[in-house]
Amino acid sequence: MEYNASTLLPLAPEIVLLSAIAVILIVDLFLDQAKRFFTYGLSIAALVMTIAAVMASGSEHSQTLMYGAYVRDAMSDVLKISLLSVGIFAFIYSRAYLMERGLFRGEFYTLGMLAILGMMIMVSAGGFLSLYLGLELLALSLYALVAFDGKSKAGSEAAMKYFVLGALASGMLLYGISMIYGGTGMLDFAGVAKAIASGETDKTVLTFGLVFVLIGISFKFGAVPFHMWAPDVYQGAPVVVTAFLGSVPKIAAFAMAMRILSQGLGGLGPDMGWQGWQGMLVILAVLSVALGNVVALVQDNIKRMLAYSTISHVGFIFMGLLAGAGKGYTSAMFYTIVYALTAVGAFGLLAILSRKGVEAENIHDLKGLNKRSPWLAAMMMLMMFSMAGVPPTVGFFAKLFVLDALINAQMLWLALVAVAFSVIGAFYYLRVVKAMYFDKPISQAPILAGADARIAISVNGLAMLYYGIFPASLLTLCQAAIQSL
Amino acid sequence: MTADWPILSVIIWLPVLGGLLVLFSGDKAPNTSRWLALAVAVLTFLLSIPLWTGFDASTAAMQYQENLPWIESFNVNYHLGVDGISMPLILLTTFITILVVIAGWQVIQYKPSQYMAAFLIMEGVMVGVFSALDAMLFYVFWEAMLIPMFLIIGIWGGPNRVYATIKFFLYTFLGSVFMLVALVYMYFQSGSMEILGFHNLKLGLTEQILIFLAFLAAFAVKVPMWPVHTWLPDAHVEAPTGGSVILAAIMLKIGGYGFLRFSLPITPDASHHLDWLIIAMSLIAVVYIGFVALAQKDMKKLIAYSSIAHMGFVTLGFFIVFMIAANPEVQSGGILGVQGGMVQMVSHGFISAAMFLCVGVLYDRMHSREIADYGGVVNTMPWFAAFMVFFAMANAGLPGTSGFVGEFMVILASFRADFWFAFLAATTLIIGAAYTLWMVKRVIFGDVANDRVAALQDVNKREVLVLGSLTLAVLALGLWPEPLVKVMDASITNLVNHIAVSKL
Numbered sequence: 011m012e013y014n015a016s017t018l019l020p021l022a023p024e025i026v027l028l029s030a031i032a033v034i035l036i037v038d039l040f041l042d043q044a045k046r047f048f049t050y051g052l053s054i055a056a057l058v059m060t061i062a063a064v065m066a067s068g069s070e071h072s073q074t075l076m077y078g079a080y081v082r083d084a085m086s087d088v089l090k091i092s093l094l095s096v097g098i099f100a101f102i103y104s105r106a107y108l109m110e111r112g113l114f115r116g117e118f119y120t121l122g123m124l125a126i127l128g129m130m131i132m133v134s135a136g137g138f139l140s141l142y143l144g145l146e147l148l149a150l151s152l153y154a155l156v157a158f159d160g161k162s163k164a165g166s167e168a169a170m171k172y173f174v175l176g177a178l179a180s181g182m183l184l185y186g187i188s189m190i191y192g193g194t195g196m197l198d199f200a201g202v203a204k205a206i207a208s209g210e211t212d213k214t215v216l217t218f219g220l221v222f223v224l225i226g227i228s229f230k231f232g233a234v235p236f237h238m239w240a241p242d243v244y245q246g247a248p249v250v251v252t253a254f255l256g257s258v259p260k261i262a263a264f265a266m267a268m269r270i271l272s273q274g275l276g277g278l279g280p281d282m283g284w285q286g287w288q289g290m291l292v293i294l295a296v297l298s299v300a301l302g303n304v305v306a307l308v309q310d311n312i313k314r315m316l317a318y319s320t321i322s323h324v325g326f327i328f329m330g331l332l333a334g335a336g337k338g339y340t341s342a343m344f345y346t347i348v349y350a351l352t353a354v355g356a357f358g359l360l361a362i363l364s365r366k367g368v369e370a371e372n373i374h375d376l377k378g379l380n381k382r383s384p385w386l387a388a389m390m391m392l393m394m395f396s397m398a399g400v401p402p403t404v405g406f407f408a409k410l411f412v413l414d415a416l417i418n419a420q421m422l423w424l425a426l427v428a429v430a431f432s433v434i435g436a437f438y439y440l441r442v443v444k445a446m447y448f449d450k451p452i453s454q455a456p457i458l459a460g461a462d463a464r465i466a467i468s469v470n471g472l473a474m475l476y477y478g479i480f481p482a483s484l485l486t487l488c489q490a491a492i493q494s495l
Numbered sequence: 496m497t498a499d500w501p502i503l504s505v506i507i508w509l510p511v512l513g514g515l516l517v518l519f520s521g522d523k524a525p526n527t528s529r530w531l532a533l534a535v536a537v538l539t540f541l542l543s544i545p546l547w548t549g550f551d552a553s554t555a556a557m558q559y560q561e562n563l564p565w566i567e568s569f570n571v572n573y574h575l576g577v578d579g580i581s582m583p584l585i586l587l588t589t590f591i592t593i594l595v596v597i598a599g600w601q602v603i604q605y606k607p608s609q610y611m612a613a614f615l616i617m618e619g620v621m622v623g624v625f626s627a628l629d630a631m632l633f634y635v636f637w638e639a640m641l642i643p644m645f646l647i648i649g650i651w652g653g654p655n656r657v658y659a660t661i662k663f664f665l666y667t668f669l670g671s672v673f674m675l676v677a678l679v680y681m682y683f684q685s686g687s688m689e690i691l692g693f694h695n696l697k698l699g700l701t702e703q704i705l706i707f708l709a710f711l712a713a714f715a716v717k718v719p720m721w722p723v724h725t726w727l728p729d730a731h732v733e734a735p736t737g738g739s740v741i742l743a744a745i746m747l748k749i750g751g752y753g754f755l756r757f758s759l760p761i762t763p764d765a766s767h768h769l770d771w772l773i774i775a776m777s778l779i780a781v782v783y784i785g786f787v788a789l790a791q792k793d794m795k796k797l798i799a800y801s802s803i804a805h806m807g808f809v810t811l812g813f814f815i816v817f818m819i820a821a822n823p824e825v826q827s828g829g830i831l832g833v834q835g836g837m838v839q840m841v842s843h844g845f846i847s848a849a850m851f852l853c854v855g856v857l858y859d860r861m862h863s864r865e866i867a868d869y870g871g872v873v874n875t876m877p878w879f880a881a882f883m884v885f886f887a888m889a890n891a892g893l894p895g896t897s898g899f900v901g902e903f904m905v906i907l908a909s910f911r912a913d914f915w916f917a918f919l920a921a922t923t924l925i926i927g928a929a930y931t932l933w934m935v936k937r938v939i940f941g942d943v944a945n946d947r948v949a950a951l952q953d954v955n956k957r958e959v960l961v962l963g964s965l966t967l968a969v970l971a972l973g974l975w976p977e978p979l980v981k982v983m984d985a986s987i988t989n990l991v992n993h994i995a996v997s998k999l
Contacts, residue, residue: 384609395642401635413676414569417683425679429672436668440661448649448657482566489568
């Protein structure tokens with residue numbers, strides 16, 4: 011391939027974002043605290059510009075660059091736009107919270123954007139190396155973000171825990187990658203797939219490699235039994251960081267799973283039954299849905315509760331993945347995007363409710379919200395019902411599509427397990443609604459939220475309803491994306 | 496029959512959007528939101544009347560159909576339409592909602608705009624349940640109904656409201672998710688979500704039985720049938736009057752409607768196979784729950800149990816069909832049972848609403864539902880006593896009231912199947928009279944029990960309007976049920992003929 015600047019065009023979103031990060035990093039140095047607002051505005055503008063770049067550089071055909079290390083296709087476009095949009099929401103929710111705690115520093119936004127850049131690389135990864143690079147960029151930024159409030163012991167502890175376990179998981183992943191490389195001699199997914207299809211590879215080595223890689227993926231998703239970090243990190247991190255960390259990376263993790271499992275190791279998938287990754291995902295999915303939902307029932311800390319709820323949602327995403335090509339992948343992608351959008355809103359609302367010196371993180375902090383602010387309560391209610399999967403919110407369709415994919419794949423029993431646990435799960439979402447609507451408020455303090463956060467939470471909450479009434483709009487995008495693979 | 500304008504969409508979305516408008520009108524001027532809610536409810540009712548007047552009773556085909564693509568890649572459509580089974584229930588919904596809005600006029604002082612909005616949104620959603628012809632649309636409306644009811648009981652309910660409302664939500668949610676799996680399974684088999692398409696879908700007996708049980712989980716909870724009825728007394732006792740009225744008058748009917756629209760026509764062989772189960776559950780509801788009602792000390796609980804017993808008649812009437820067909824001596828008359836069940840549903844919609852409103856009238860004044868706190872109310876509230884005695888008579892199935900017609904038709908149909916079924920069902924005429932009239936005797940008659948009863952004010956104009964209009968409805972249906980029966984006739988005949996043909 012001859013070098014030509016125009017061949018780099020599909021990379022435009024990453025280039026735009028990286029340049030913006032560099033500029034913002036320098037500009038931020040010369041701003042005094044009163045003008046920090048400027049960094050915030052620039053960061054959001056950078057993300058919006060990156061979305062524009064994704065849209066502008068998109069084309070119908072898939073493009074492969076850099077000797078197979080980078081792929082741009084319809085799936086990467088949709089996922090990048092989703093993770094950038096969810097990232098914008100997370101940034102907006104963070105402003106007031108950070109300002110009140112004296113944490114309003116440029117690093118928050120540059121680290122966040124670096125994490126997003128890492129995720130964009132993961133989404134577009136064409137091979138194990140670029141995927142791993144993106145993953146590490148994401149992980150390192152997140153470790154720093156979790157410890158962003160240096161004075162918070164819980165935050166530092168969470169960051170430490172996250173770092174140690176994350177490093178372990180990265181090690182596992184690398185180990186698995188090395189085995190797959192050893193087995194196939196290839197690092198790019200297309201090459202790996204071809205080598206597996208040729209049937210000349212050693213299946214034992216590949217199976218071991220698969221197990222280790224799957225552990226890495228499960229860790230990133232937070233699937234049982236690799237979920238231990240999630241509750242502690244969600245709880246320990248500042249709520250605005252949790253909003254970011256609990257939502258956007260799920261989209262990248264989905265892309266990682268799709269790229270590795272479907273594009274790379276597709277030959278070790280459904281055809282191999284219980285020995286393939288499909289069988290392994292069944293176990294992970296059932297454990298996640300069961301443990302996540304049951305343990306969330308008894309949590310009083312809402313951040314921790316949502317962490318366990320995430321684990322159960324990951325179970326659903328896995329169910330979509332294991333249901334396989336077409337419907338299965340589409341439903342998993344739909345579920346992931348919807349989940350990220352819902353989670354960022356739920357944590358964002360907690361950030362809005364946290365005032366100076368008061369963290370809203372227990373369920374009783376939400377008591378009587380309907381009295382204090384009916385609009386915010388309504389938005390939170392929409393998000394809770396969406397997570398519970400009650401129509402007319404979009405969460406219902408996310409679950410429905412997964413169920414449909416499972417039944418299509420002749421796995422009726424798994425569909426029954428899924429719905430049974432989602433009924434159990436409905437209880438803890440109802441507890442939140444109950445606190446907001448049926449209980450008397452503990453605090454009468456007015457809710458101070460900037461116009462930016464109010465608009466964002468309204469858009470976010472109403473999106474639950476909009477996509478619940480018109481799910482076809484998002485579904486069509488996901489279908490087109492999966493078909494292009 | 497088609498109208499020039501999308502009548503069904505209008506009566507679904509007008510109350511929903513009107514409800515949102517009421518919600519945004521806020522509580523600064525509560526009277527504005529009340530009048531606005533009343534205007535929306537009345538307008539919706541007026542707009543739903545053409546459904547009846549323009550209805551073509553000679554055909555069983557769906558009328559006023561609207562069909563738009565909704566989720567094209569899943570072949571899910573926004574498909575609406577009514578037949579003789581759903582149309583009367585839609586009118587019942589729009590009618591009862593007006594009464595609920597009026598009944599909550601003064602009582603609800605806490606956030607009246609949210610209260611009114613919840614009922615209006617629920618009205619639209621319930622009409623949607625009755626008119627959806629696409630299973631996915633049906634399910635979305637069916638579940639969406641839970642949210643406003645959950646809030647109504649939880650926000651404006653009694654002391655133990657949180658327990659009651661969460662129990663209500665989880666019970667119904669658990670029942671309906673199994674229905675969802677069954678619907679998706681049939682979608683997988685047929686490639687479409689059309690309910691009418693499901694009617695002609697060929698299914699093996701095992702499949703039918705599993706699907707039937709999944710539907711049973713959803714509908715039996717909603718009706719509710721013994722032994723999954725336990726959420727209902729809790730929900731009724733804690734719900735505000737309006738919530739109880741909607742719950743008893745319409746939501747329970749949705750379970751019965753589900754049997755007619757889904758269970759019977761989609762799984763006729765499984766229904767035939769398992770009709771003994773439903774008949775047994777229905778008879779237990781009629782007899783055993785009747786005795787339970789007799790033992791209640793709380794008026795609302797008593798009426799809640801009486802609702803379960805009355806709904807037992809509905810399911811009995813629906814499922815007696817197979818036994819009648821199997822009885823070599825009669826061979827016909829299956830239609831009578833289903834018709835009786837439908838008449839019973841509409842009639843119970845009026846009577847249970849009236850009974851709960853009567854208790855509401857007392858509760859607003861005394862803040863007690865305990866029978867023991869009352870006595871001699873007739874001395875201070877003569878007009879009210881007249882209404883309450885009338886509705887109690889109707890509840891007990893006095894000839895001339897609507898309560899008699901449905902029960903009589905179902906008992907008549909049961910005789911054609913088996914004498915003992917009819918015998919057991921007929922005991923309700925005694926037990927029902929016993930628990931209703933005994934309650935009336937203790938509450939209304941006798942000497943004035945205490946000073947608070949002595950200080951009671953008789954019903955005001957607003958309450959007379961509500962109870963009076965229900966009196967007219969109960970009498971009209973009781974004396975002249977012909978129009979209702981005629982409207983339903985073609986659809987029910989078609990249904991009974993359809994289920995007589997095995998799918999195997």
